[in-house]
Amino acid sequence: MGENLSQPFEKSAMSKDERIQLEREKRIQITAFAFMISLTLLAFIATGSEIIPAVFTVPFIVGLAVIQFFLQLFYFMHLKDKNHAWPNMMMVSGVFLSTPTIIALALLLGETKF
Amino acid sequence: MADSVDMTKGLPSHPERATLDGKNKFLGFWVFLGGETIMFATFFGTYLGLMSGTADGPTSSDIFSLPLVFIMTMILLTSSLTSVLAMFAMKKNNFKGLMVWMWVTVLLGASFLGLEIYEFYEYYHYGLGYTTSAFASSFYTLVGLHGAHVLFGLGWITTLLIRYRSAGITLTNAPKFYVASLYWHFIDVIWVFIFTVVYLMGVGG
Incomplete structure (x- = not known):
């Protein structure tokens, strides 16, 4: 084998x-x-x-x-493509967590005023 | 998966997921990419928070040159296409096509990395050291992390190409090439956001 x-x-x-x-x-x-x-x-x-x-x-x-x-x-x-349910799920969770991460860091660091 | 590979039928149409090993590599790599997304998000967030902290050093609109970034973007985008073409060749059991397109990808990636090193060298001589300002540190860390990914990808693909230079497409190496090409696309995805958020917003935003 x-x-x-x-x-x-x-x-x-x-x-x-x-x-x-x-x-x-x-x-x-x-x-x-x-x-x-x-x-x-x-x-x-x-x-x-x-x-x-x-x-x-x-x-x-x-x-x-x-x-x-x-x-x-x-x-x-x-x-x-089909058979990509888990990869989709992984990327959705990646983006889902990334969004608040970016916003929180950008706002909290405070050097740049938005 | 059966106990042995039926060689008479030919290469399966999805050689990267024909074995349990391949399926595991495929799934595991997507889990890794989900994690990578979040890691890059922390670096992007940090850059966005610190980008106006220039501490009387050079600002982004002082140093960035759009033509250079444009060429780098086009090179990386094209290398993404060549690795797609390599995967099409792999699925058709065209080993030579796979090798040629992967080598083209490596060459394009290497020229991208060369331009990035040149770019950093220029900035450094313009007076933007790593510790000059919060902007400088977060810029070099974010773009440098991406450059480190490019370097790692180049080493990875080159190792595969040399190791399997005359192996033909097998059920062992097909998943490896496929996963390496996924990684290469992901590098391009990150660059899309770097050229938008760092360079274009730094010049015109």
Whole structure:
């Protein structure tokens, strides 16, 4: 048994359907990447130029970052796929605990006035 | 899991989760990533609380250069895509594709790290030492922690690539490559928030 586990395979066991599915998935991933690139560009343009009033810049770019966060997790890291209930649960609890952590530290340290 | 691997059918379509070992690595790594999220949250919170405490030293808008950060962001984002492509190659039992895309990921990661070291070097010579101000300490600690993750990821993936350079895709190494690629994506996720919260908000916010 142990030997078999370190043996390479001659071929893939994927069926034709699975192959087509995988190619479709690949196209979706590349689209997601293009989307992430444009979100990044948008964030840099919003900050670098004065198109958006300064008051709106921060919520705008943080919003873009949150969208990109979900694109990375759900597409690149496959959280949207099935059999990912526990990973989703772990990331939800991570974000759930992170939010009060960030807010509490930012407010309590007191050097920056919000 | 059966007692032996049926080699005749070929590589399973999800080689990273075909064995109990792979399933455990997969689940355990997601638990770790949940924890990492909270650890980075404490560093982000600290930075947000201390970022205006510049103690007459250089401020963020004095030193940050957006073009450099933009290039670093693009490099890291592209390396995230190349590790996705490596995982697609792995699922199709394309060992050469896996190796090539993972090496490209390592190269992109190394150039990112090189730029980050250059960036810190420049800031230091501009007068922003680690103990110059609360802003400096929290900035170097947050961004440096991310850089340390990049360094660790590079060492990890390089070790896998060298160790399995001619092994082919097996049920032993598929979970290892998969988990390393998850880690690499997570590094990119953290960077998304660093370039937004630290750099863009530091320049324009």
